[in-house]
Amino acid sequence: MESAEDPEFCSMIDRLREEIENDTGEVPAAFGELAGTDDPEELHQVLTAPGQPLWAREIAAFKLGLAGDPRAFEALVLLLNHRDAERCVTAAHALVRLGDPRTARAAAALATNELRVAYALLPVRLLAQLRAPESVPALITVLRRRLPADDPHWRVGLACVEGLGTLGDPRARTALESALPHPRLGRAAEESLARLGSDSGAGG
Numbered sequence: 685m686e687s688a689e690d691p692e693f694c695s696m697i698d699r700l701r702e703e704i705e706n707d708t709g710e711v712p713a714a715f716g717e718l719a720g721t722d723d724p725e726e727l728h729q730v731l732t733a734p735g736q737p738l739w740a741r742e743i744a745a746f747k748l749g750l751a752g753d754p755r756a757f758e759a760l761v762l763l764l765n766h767r768d769a770e771r772c773v774t775a776a777h778a779l780v781r782l783g784d785p786r787t788a789r790a791a792a793a794l795a796t797n798e799l800r801v802a803y804a805l806l807p808v809r810l811l812a813q814l815r816a817p818e819s820v821p822a823l824i825t826v827l828r829r830r831l832p833a834d835d836p837h838w839r840v841g842l843a844c845v846e847g848l849g850t851l852g853d854p855r856a857r858t859a860l861e862s863a864l865p866h867p868r869l870g871r872a873a874e875e876s877l878a879r880l881g882s883d884s885g886a887g888g
Contacts, residue, residue, distance in 0.1 A: 692777045700739045749778030772806035788816030812847030849876025
């Protein structure tokens, strides 16, 4: 698929154009040129050249990711852990399409980094989508940390519960049972446990 045909690419371009207009009042010509090119060498140069704005690096990394170019990997992982959730969504989308074997390990490292737990939601969701060997152990680890009822990052815990249900791995049973009393996670934990019961032969 060419980037111009990808709905997430179109959404990203609209978002970045609005950001630039809000910041500077004018979209530079380089924006349209970069959005319109699929030349991998030109895109890679944007990633490596000093002083490039964030919007340019994001476009270049996304396009290279969609093209399956492994040179996009590091930039996309950085964007996956960005404070701006929309950038994380875009990066996750591109990482799935990139198909780099390092992605699951990187997502697990981001998801389990307690110092960055506020930005762990998209790495958690990506792990569930990847169905990699790292996925279930990482999601169990993060979920157990989110079980205190006063934990402010309960949405991350909810994503773990839902992801473990999607993965259907019986290793998640104990962690999901521990989430049953949680006021925000309990209902989802019930649903995920039911999926474990019906998908007990699935692997992580």
